[in-house]
Amino acid sequence: MEIPPVVIDRLPLYARALAALESRGREVVSSQELGQQLNVTPAQIRKDLSYFGRFGKQGRGYNVRKLLDELRRILGLNRQWKMALVGAGRLGRAILGYEGFAPQGFRIVEAFDSDRGTVGFTIAGLTIKDTADLEGVLSGSPVDIGIVAVPAEMAQDVIDALVRCGVRAILNYAPIAAHVPRGVNIKRIDPVLALQGMTYYLKNSAVGK
Amino acid sequence: MEIPPVVIDRLPLYARALAALESRGREVVSSQELGQQLNVTPAQIRKDLSYFGRFGKQGRGYNVRKLLDELRRILGLNRQWKMALVGAGRLGRAILGYEGFAPQGFRIVEAFDSDRGTVGFTIAGLTIKDTADLEGVLSGSPVDIGIVAVPAEMAQDVIDALVRCGVRAILNYAPIAAHVPRGVNIKRIDPVLALQGMTYYLKNSAVGK
Numbered sequence: 001m002e003i004p005p006v007v008i009d010r011l012p013l014y015a016r017a018l019a020a021l022e023s024r025g026r027e028v029v030s031s032q033e034l035g036q037q038l039n040v041t042p043a044q045i046r047k048d049l050s051y052f053g054r055f056g057k058q059g060r061g062y063n064v065r066k067l068l069d070e071l072r073r074i075l076g077l078n079r080q081w082k083m084a085l086v087g088a089g090r091l092g093r094a095i096l097g098y099e100g101f102a103p104q105g106f107r108i109v110e111a112f113d114s115d116r117g118t119v120g121f122t123i124a125g126l127t128i129k130d131t132a133d134l135e136g137v138l139s140g141s142p143v144d145i146g147i148v149a150v151p152a153e154m155a156q157d158v159i160d161a162l163v164r165c166g167v168r169a170i171l172n173y174a175p176i177a178a179h180v181p182r183g184v185n186i187k188r189i190d191p192v193l194a195l196q197g198m199t200y201y202l203k204n205s206a207v208g209k
Numbered sequence: 210m211e212i213p214p215v216v217i218d219r220l221p222l223y224a225r226a227l228a229a230l231e232s233r234g235r236e237v238v239s240s241q242e243l244g245q246q247l248n249v250t251p252a253q254i255r256k257d258l259s260y261f262g263r264f265g266k267q268g269r270g271y272n273v274r275k276l277l278d279e280l281r282r283i284l285g286l287n288r289q290w291k292m293a294l295v296g297a298g299r300l301g302r303a304i305l306g307y308e309g310f311a312p313q314g315f316r317i318v319e320a321f322d323s324d325r326g327t328v329g330f331t332i333a334g335l336t337i338k339d340t341a342d343l344e345g346v347l348s349g350s351p352v353d354i355g356i357v358a359v360p361a362e363m364a365q366d367v368i369d370a371l372v373r374c375g376v377r378a379i380l381n382y383a384p385i386a387a388h389v390p391r392g393v394n395i396k397r398i399d400p401v402l403a404l405q406g407m408t409y410y411l412k413n414s415a416v417g418k
Contacts, residue, residue: 005406012405013386038386075405076412094303095400100384104401144411145404169407171400175309177222177247185410187403191304191380192313194396195354196221196284197214198378201394202353203285 007048011075013038014045018068030061080105084138084167086158087149088113088121088128091173095149096124108147110137114154131158138165149173159186216257220284222247223254227277239270289314293347293376295367296358297322297330297337300382304358305333317356319346323363340367347374358382368395 017037021029031042038045049055049067052074056062072078083101085092085108096111113119114131121128129137131150146162148155148170155174162170163184170186172178175193180186226246230238240251247254258264261283264276281287292310294301294317305320322328323340330337338346340359355371357364357379364383371379372393379395381387384402389395 008409009402009406011409012402015405016384016402017386039388074409076408077405079408081404081408081411090303090306094299097299098400100401101404104405106401106404145407169404169411171403171407175225177226179248185407187407189398189400189403191307191398192309192315193218193221193225194380194398195290195310195315195378196224196286196313197218198354198380198394198396199285199288199290200217200220200283202290202378 001051003051007051008075010040010044010048011071012077013040014048015068015071015075015077018062018064018071021064022068026064028061029064031056034062077105080107081145082107082109082143083145083147084108084110084112084134084143084162085147085149086112086131086134086162087151087173088118088123089115089149092149093123095147095173096126106145109143110141112137114150134158134161135165138162138167142166145169145171147171147173148178152176210260212260216260217284219249219253219257220280221286222249223257224277224280224284224286227271227273227280230273231277235273237270238273243271286314289316290354291316291318291352292354292356293317293319293321293343293352293371294356294358295321295340295343295371296360296382297327297332298324298358301358302332304356304382305335315354318352319350321346323359343367343370344374347371347376351375354378354380356380356382357387361385 017034031045035042035045055067083106085095088111096108108126111126111128112131112134113128118128119130142165146167148158150158152174155172155176156178159170159178159180163180168184171189172186173189175190178186226243240254244251244254264271292315294304297320305317317335320335320337321340321343322337327337328339351374355376357367359367361383364381364385365387368379368387368389372389377393380398381395382398384399387395
């Protein structure tokens with residue numbers, strides 16, 4: 001059975017909330033409490049989890065550690081994932097310096113840039129390689145995930161190159177609706193789109209001039 | 210009629226694609242072509258737009274400029290929006306330096322940090338103020354949007370303070386499921402969640418060790 005992508009997207013939220021509960025020593029949690037923490041209805045949580053089997057007992061809530069372990073297994077969160085970053089400008093450097101990836105098993109192992117002034121420099125422990133060599137480097141030592149932090153006009157070419165290297169998951173910071181073949185996943189990190197989705201609700205009360 | 214939030218979230222994508230078409234001199238576009246560019250079905254586009262009235266004529270496609278103007282008006286993209294950034298660490302500085310906001314009408318007019326070594330410094334033309342003074346500053350000169358780039362454990366307090374200052378749209382970079390009162394919009398920028406939503410699909414073919 002194919003699980004709806006929106007369900008998959010909610011599972012990491014559940015895992016994160018459960019990990020926080022576990023770190024505070026909690027053993028059991030109800031779908032009500034979990035839902036309240038995450039702004040999701042309890043019914044939604046129960047329905048999402050039902051795709052993966054039976055968790056929890058009616059009226060007794062979920063065993064925190066058991067459900068967390070199961071979600072980690074389902075999502076592949078209990079492993080290390082190798083990532084290649086393409087684009088080591090201002091944004092790329094912030095990504096290289098981001099301390100939130102490693103504790104979650106995401107490790108940037110290669111970084112590329114096309115600027116001659118940047119190639120060869122070491123940033124956050126990684127020597128920046130030339131984007132022109134991307135396919136050669138990654139075909140010899142493959143990665144799981146590509147992070148694209150290049151300008152919009154270069155992004156599709158970079159994504160195509162990553163796909164040719166066998167990368168099947170791409171985190172795209174460039175403001176384009178990129179195309180990938182079936183079987184490749186791409187998610188966009190796009191603060192402007194997020195802002196533009198909120199101004200609709202602000203329209204009638206702007207303070208900006 | 211209340212428009213589903215997922216519909217509102219797709220409109221900026223349509224606007225962006227239409228702006229690109231307009232800049233290339235295109236006058237008319239079909240829902241097929243627009244859909245193909247954006248990986249959305251033509252039926253979805255027609256349905257989304259139908260919430261806002263009648264656009265385009267059967268078999269003749271959409272007038273690019275007219276539809277773009279209309280979407281900009283609907284989304285409030287034809288104005289300036291004032292933003293306050295809270296958190297001027299590595300991530301906050303990358304946000305301050307991000308060149309994608311201004312051309313879209315989003316302007317950071319205040320930046321705050323709680324680190325004594327950072328307060329008073331000028332970054333990207335803005336003097337960083339003390340987060341302790343946030344409510345005083347913003348009550349005197351309100352903003353439309355708050356950007357939260359503080360560590361997870363401080364994020365909810367900062368969000369509460371922004372809400373008390375009348376901010377009704379928040380872009381949250383901190384990895385927490387924050388709570389806001391009804392009538393306040395919050396969107397999360399969370400690369401780890403995005404990655405964790407993709408590893409589900411990678412699980413059976415990891416190269417990482």
